[in-house]
Each structure stands twice: as C-alpha cells, then as structure tokens.
Amino acid sequence: MYRILTLNNISIKGLERLPRDEYEIASEFSSPDAILLRSHKLSNDDIASSVKAIGRAGAGTNNIPVGECTQRGIAVFNSPGANANAVKELVISALTLGSRGILPGIAYVDTLADMTDGAAMSKLLEKEKKRFKGRELAGKTLGIVGLGAIGSMIARAALDLGMDVIGYDPALSVDAAWRLPSSVQRMDNIGSLFARADYITLHLPVLDATRGLVNESLLKNCKPDACLLNFAREEIVDTDAVVQALDEGILRQFITDFPSPALIGRDDVILMPHIGASTDEAEENCAVMAADQLRDFLRNGNIRNSVNFPNLQLERSGEVRLAITNRNVPKILNSILGILADAEINIVDMLNKSREDIAYNLIDLGSDVSDELITQIQSLEGVINVRVIA
Template structure:
C-alpha cells in the first residue's frame, strides 16, 4: 500500500508533484493547519504530515496520529511541533535547515537599509503628497560598525554582506572560532564589547534559555547612543517593552523587526513608533526560498517513507532501518554524554574528542558522534539536530576528533567524550548495560555509576565528612525527593563528585544554598 501524506499548509505545486512522482499519495489541504480540531480528526489516516509554520502539531494531535511516521517542516524552525511528544510517539521530525538562509540574511540587510534611510516613513509621506525632503535625514552604513549576535549559518551570510558594504563587522558567538572569524573578515568580541561599539545590531541566534531577552533593559542600556537594532531571527530575543522605552528616550535611534514575542502580532509595544519598521515574519518569504524548502521536504519525506532513509531529522540521526535497533541505545548514550558536558561548559569549545572502545567501535560511529555533538551544542543552540550538528560545529571552528579502539577496561563498550576549552579539559564516559539503559561510569577521571534522569544535580566538592548530610538535608528541606545518589572520589580527602537524580526541577535558590556549603566547589542543575 502506498504511503499517504497530508499537506496542511501552503506548499509549492512542484513539491506535490515530487511526492506523486515517487509513488506517495498526497492529500493537499492548504488551510487545514488553522483548524486544529479537524486536523486531529483526520490525522490518523496518514503516514506523513508536511507543514510550514501555520500548522501547530500539539500532543492532542499526535495522540490521534496512530499511523504517522514522519512530520516534514518546510523551513528551519520546528517550534510549532511538540518535539518530546513526537519523539515519544516514535515520529521522525525533519526540517530543511539550509533552504532559506540567504533569504533571511538578505531580509536583515534590507531592514538595515530601510532603517538607515527611513524608507517606509519617507514612502508614506511622499505618497501622501507631502514632499518632506528635509525631514528624512538618514545615515550611511559605509564605515559603520555592524554587531552580529549569533554568527552561524544566517549570521555568517549577513557578516559577509556587511563586509561587502564596507562596514566594520563584529560578532558575538561563543561557538565562533577565531579562524572562522578571520575567514569571514569579522572581529570576534564579547557581548558587552559589541553592545558598546555597534552602530547597528542584528540578531541571528535561536531562542533558548540563554538567549531569551539577550537584549534586556540592562543590555540595551549598555548600547551606544543612537544604535539601530534589527531582529529577523526570533521574537523574545529582545525585551520589546524595554526597547520601546529606549526608543522613546531616543537612546535607540530605530528598530526594524520581522519577528515578535507574540505572533500573529496584532498589537505590540513597538507598533506606532515613528522610528520602527515592522514586517510580518517575512524572513524566509521569497519565491526561491519557498520553492527550495518545499522541494527539499518532499524529497526527504519520500525517501524516508519509501526506503527508511533519514535526513535532516531533528530528533533522530540519519541512519538506515537495519542499523537502528543496535545503534539506538548508544545514540541515546552519546547524546546524553554530550548534553552532560554541554550543560557544564559556558566558555568557547575548541575541540571535542570522542573515543569509542570495544563493541561500540564497530557500529556507525558517525551517527554517534553527531548525537554527541548535538547534545553538546543544544544547551546553547536550541534548533540544532543530530544531522546538522557536525556542520554547525565545523562552521564555528570546533574540531571534532573520533578514535575507535579495542576494549581496554572493564566494559564491553565504552564511549568517552572530552571537551577542550581555553580554560580546561573535561571528560565523561558512559556505557550501555544489558538492560539497554545508558549510564555514566566516569567523570573527570573519577569512577561513578549513575543512570541518567530527567532532573539531576551535579556537585564537585572536597571529600570531607559532613557534606552528604548537609547536602541531602538541603534537598529534604526544599521538599525535593532524591531518586538515586551516586558518589565518587579520586582519593580519600581529595576531590569528590556527587550526581543525584531528583524528582522535579531544582530551584535556583536551592542551588545557591548548595553552592554555599563549605566543601562545595561547584553545583549545577542538569536536565536530560
């Protein structure tokens, strides 16, 4: 029986033709995405769902999607898909990460020019017959400093265009290597330096816990007077209320926004200000980009439904159906070891070394390395997936070294992930036991034995009496239940670690109390 795909958003006719040519049945209902109830009612009849941004794939819809194997998003952002729910259901979620990068970068440059020369206001005034030649005094971009926050796929295209416009380009991105910065012709700087120096600031970073309100009231106050701010990335990167206040006080000369905290944006604090230019999330809206991502998603979904080949999946690496059962527990282990290291690393990562020992060395280690790197970078780059992780790491100049060797220790299979930064080198090792569950068995050379849990607390401390009692007491006083408690030390009275699985999230104030205990060197809440 031929697989059936539902297209619930507007997609190019050429993409529909690709499905048909490949032998996939297509049901094209471009307005269905707006009707959640109707979508939930019929989703059970399909093997694939192709969407753009209008369709919201909720747990309620996934609950009814008993045949669904794949969701394909024509575009990069998958924030309209409930990823944990899709993963739990075993549904592959694919995106098209590179199809609209140039279009989005060009929109940011267009917005910068519109802002610099007040084009929208001048157009409205002129068409109203006013001819206010002296009112619209713009600024040149030549020779000005362009500050780019996030110099990944799109940010680096903006950087190249900025250099071409004879601007001085500076970039803040913890993952940008000095070598890559040199190739792009940009100066790598810290955020405070960028805020103080930039005449124009453009944002090109995903929305994560770390980047939410990266331009807060406090950071906007650090900017140069007369700065102009462009956001074509994600709503929520800028505190819109604080920006409005900075525009009203004339500290910020202008802002151009394509994305908003709440979309569709029918009202917004920025609306109505004379020095604000707004567009309705047009970043990826060009004929070429729409066509590219539509054709790409149709090819990827057809490949998966007809042959089992997976590409550009955000919740699974590109592997064949035959390889999946053996690889799956080790993929989970690699991703979690990477995530463990990533959550503990706040500085620039230079090198990632991954050693595969024993039986795991005979598996498809490329998929495992992708999983480890995705886990490592995800705390900082929310949109990253196991397929794009190696190229994102390469783009940012992170060196990835893979080594395979015969088993040398106590385990049939062992994966060790080592992260190297300017300041330190940190290793974590894990294995998969017969029960199929991944475990951590070594942290920074200290033996430990712990299963991963959704919420954990990691503590490094001096090995002195009394620590465990005080630590457990703090958790108990806060009403936090301990599920498992793993301990390790290098030698009596030396360095020790505790890795504790807890029921529920750990509040920041509790973490601060743990950090304040006399023997504690560092305490961190982890989520897996």
Template sequence: MKVLVTELMWEDGINELKRQGCRVDYDQELGRRRDELLELAPHYDALIVRNETQVDSVLLDAAKHAQVIGRLGVGLDNIDLKAAEVRNKPVIAAKHANATSVAEYVIAAMLDAYRPLIEADADVRKGRWDRRFFTGFELNKRTLGLVGMGEIAQRVATRAKALGMDVIGYDPFVTPYDHIVAETGVRPVETLDTLLQESDFVSVHVPLTRATKHMIHKANLPLMKRHAYIINSARGGIVQEQDLMEAVKREQVAGAYLDVLEQEPVPSDSPLAQIEAIRLSPHIAGLTDEAQSRTAMLVAREVINVLHGRESLCAVV
C-alpha cells in the same frame, strides 16, 4: 502513502509529493484547528508543518502511523524534539533553504533605516521637496553586530562586508577557525554586552531556547548606541518587547525591525504597533518565492526519503 500538510506549502513541494506517489491532503489552516488535527492525524504516514502547528507529545501520539515530521523552515521551537525522538519519529527541517532570503531581509532593514525611500516618496507626493530632511547615512564604515554566527549570519556578513561595513559577532559556540571568522573576516567579541556597545545595528540569529529567551532586555539595552537599531528575524521572545518599547521611548536606542514577535499574529491594539520607530513585518524574512520553493521541494524530497527507508541529511532527530 498519505501525507498531511497543515500549513502553507508552496505548490512545487506538493506536486513533488504527488509525483512520488503520495496522496496529499493540504489544509493551510489546519494547524490552528487543534481538535480536528488530532482526529485526522492517525490516518497519515507523514505530517508536514510550519511554525504554528504545535507538534507535542499529544499530537505525536495521535499520529501513531506517522513515520516522519517535516518542518517547512528551520525553527524548531514548536516541535518537541525529545518526544519525537522517544517515539522514533524523525523530524526533517529545511536546512539552509531560506538563508539567503533572511540575509537579504537584514540588509533591506539596514538600508531602510538609513535611507527611508518610502517616506521620501510619500513626502514628495504631498507636494514637498525636503532634501535636507531626507539626507540619510551611509552603511559604509558602520558596525553590524551579529548575535549568533550560524549559516544565516554568515550570509548576512558576506553582504554587509560588500557594503563596506565592519562586522562583529557574538557566539560562544564559534571557534577562531570556524568559517565565519576565518573566511568572512567577522571579528568575534567575547560578550553580548560588548557587541551591543559597539554596534550600529544588532541582528539576531539564534534559536529561541531557555538560554536565549529575553537575552536582550532592560539591563543591556541601555548599553547600545542611541542611534542603533535592533533587527530580529530569528524568533519572537529573544528580544524582550516591553523593555525594547521603553528603550525606544526613552531614546536609548533609535528603533527596531521585528519580523518575529512573541505573539503572532500581532494584535491590532498591540503597543508595539503604536511606536513608529519599531517597524513590524508578518514573519516574512524567509518568505520569498525562491526560498519557499526551495523549502517545499527540500522537505518533500527528504520526507519521501524517510518514507522509503532512506537516510535524510536534513534530519534533526
């Protein structure tokens, strides 16, 4: 069996594929070389991708012998699921493998917003000792608003609660008896507007769909507290970036932590990069060593299950 890996995959997973008898061709830049990928695709029994490779009907038709598509992550906006289903090609996602890492990123962002230790370190190294300027705030008793209340949001809530935060959530698909409400103490609110109005931090945890694209925009950003921050570790495009920049410039919100952007990588001349209150990171919320090892191993084993005719618990379609 031949497996083509088109983007970054931790060595653990590649070795697992080989251990199970697969021939693995690995090129972590191949997803960006579309024509070459289309030429190679017909020769493989499985494709493993991350978020840059566009798995559309053209690629799925080219990969005529592929029995399964593995996704190194949980976001599926780069994969045409309907086209895969019609062609009877199961899509495997790394269910919950990086959830803890993303949750810790959110906590790190909130701590950085209120206790900017890197800036304090730089200031001291310049010979200053401005204790009043670097007097921060406590997360204790602050309100965290979760947009979406799935697995990652649950892990964020547990950690935020441990810091003494009040946690609210907006998700029209969550019932009062779901775990995040019944067991973690998250208080659900009925509308996104209510969540934005009440929160000191707003953390986004929804997939990018037609319904969620630009769901945070110029009409509802002014509802937020002037000292509030937005944290987006989900997908670029959920927060309207131009509107966010304008809101920060007008001091309608304090700032944002954006790990995901509508255009990735972000251009060096992007206006986003010119606003200090908007902190950018290169899509790394789930990119810890532990999470990537789990992701690679999970996808490798589940792809092998499908290739051997077994069911996968991680199949999306």
C-alpha cells in the same frame, strides 16, 4: 505506498519530489506515515501513532512538540538555510530603511497628491528633502548575533556594502565557521558586541538559553544611536525592554518582522508582518529540502537535518534494512545484535549514532526477517520503535 499529511499549502515543487506511485499526499489522513507542514501549530494529540517523521518547510520548529516527538521516536526535520537568502535580502533592506529617511520620505510625497503644478512640486521637494536626510551604511559597524546560514550570508553582504562586521555565536559549528568571511571579527561575549555595533541584527533559534536574551540589562550596553533588528524569532527579544530603551534614547530605532501592540505607531520602530521568508524561491527551497529529507528517511532510514535525532546516512547494501530507535543507554545494541546472531542472520553493514537521550541504528541484513524476530527486538527494554525497510 507512504501517506504524507500536509497541514499547510506546500510548494508544488516540493510535492513533486514525492513520486505519486510511492507517496499518497492529502490534507486529511487518519494514519499518515509522515507530516509535512510550514507554520501550522501542531500538538502532541494531533500526531497519529502511525507517524514516523515530521518535516518542517522552514528553519524553526517551535510549532512542533519536538520533546514529545523524541519520546515517541518520531524524527523531526527542518530546512536550515533554505530561506537564508530571502531573509538576508530583507535584513539588508531593513538596514537601508533604518539608515535613510526612505519611509517618511515616501509618506511625505504621498501627501502631495492634490498638487497639480509639477514645477511647484519640485521646488517644494527640494526645500523639504533635508527633513529626510540619513546616513550611509559604509564605515558603520554591524553586529551579528548568530552566525549560521543566514548570519554568514548577511556578513558577506554587509562587507560588500563597506561595513565593518563583528559577530557572536557561542555555538558556531565547524561548517558555519567555514562559511564565515575571515574579515568578520568574532566577539567573546554578546555584551561587547552590543557595545561596539551601530547596527545589531539577531539570527538565533528560540531555545531556553535565547528566550528573552535581549533584555533591559543587555540593552544598557548599546552605544548611543544604535539600531536593533530582529528577523529571527519574537521570543528572543523582551519587547517591554526595547520600548524602555527607545524611550530613554538608548536605542535609536527597532526594526522587526514581529509586530506587537506596544510597538505600533512609534516613529522609532519599523514593523513588517513576518515576511522574512515570504518569497516564491524560499518557499520552494524549503519545501524541496523538507520533502527530500522525508523521502530519504521513509525509503532508506537516512537522517539529514533532524532537530532531535542524530544525522546518519548509510548506503544500502543488504536485502533488508532495519531502522531502530532506542533510548541511549548501555547494552541495547548488543542485545539487538545478539538476537540477530541467534537467528543466524548475517549483518552486511550497520551504523549507530546517538544524540542526547536517543540512539538510532541502521542495520543492513543479508536476508529477510520474520515478524516474530521484529517483535522480539521491539520488546527489548529501551527500544522505542523498529522499522523494516525492504
């Protein structure tokens, strides 16, 4: 029986992926096998020594101490793309809000609550509507920074709206490139994208390379009347630099899902309360993906969508499977195989992959192994943990 600690309200559709005859799920455990969470801020001290994996029902993992987990041999999973459609729809809504006088128009109509004469109201609205005239998105250029699951979906939607789309992503994966419409023009550098785009939308994770990426220097590249959207992560944008760009007329508008005191009350800013993934469907999709990944890892040792371990999947073919995590240094795998050979244990199948400082091994054996042999493997210098999966 595996014990799953939940630290947020997880969609029931996700929890249903963990059969109750194999998994015990609760919000309090002293020795859980895995943690399933959404936005809960997790510290290293919160993670019991029994934890083998952490599943995040969402894309970002900045609320999880990933580096410390890696050192402890704990696989951290996220749910990339599961909330992509929800974010895409909100970004398209934001583009419309940033191009038309929708919000001020609604606010103006709300001021007419005391009017009782319908004809007079119609006449007044006909006179005043010119105050809320906007512009159409068709024919404008959208610059997308980050062309992953969300960015590629926004690109398709923007093309359907008649926009020209340019994109920048120095770390574009092969899978993401296949998803990207061929009519999206790839830019060689982010400064060129900012210089050409009428609207700029950000879809990047928080990394050392992206923290504060949108700063005073970059914003100076903007073409006059540009609109910047941030529905990715707050830390990517230097808020003070954005305020300065708005004050100086470098930016026409800033639309973001991450309010801050410096932005509230400005007519040239539209703020939303971090609702990019706040749909029933997105929460269900993220929970299902996270639960499925934890289940496959705990039952089979397979890894999909880990942010700190290599992706590795191997069909079961032996009586017993060893899942071994070790430092990515020479000769450890040879030592492990030597111990198994000395014990005359047949290896049916195996797979080994590494990611930066971590190596991960799945080894299917033709017979069971003793506790003494597992202890022998565990005692090898560089081995972080050994798990026997029956």
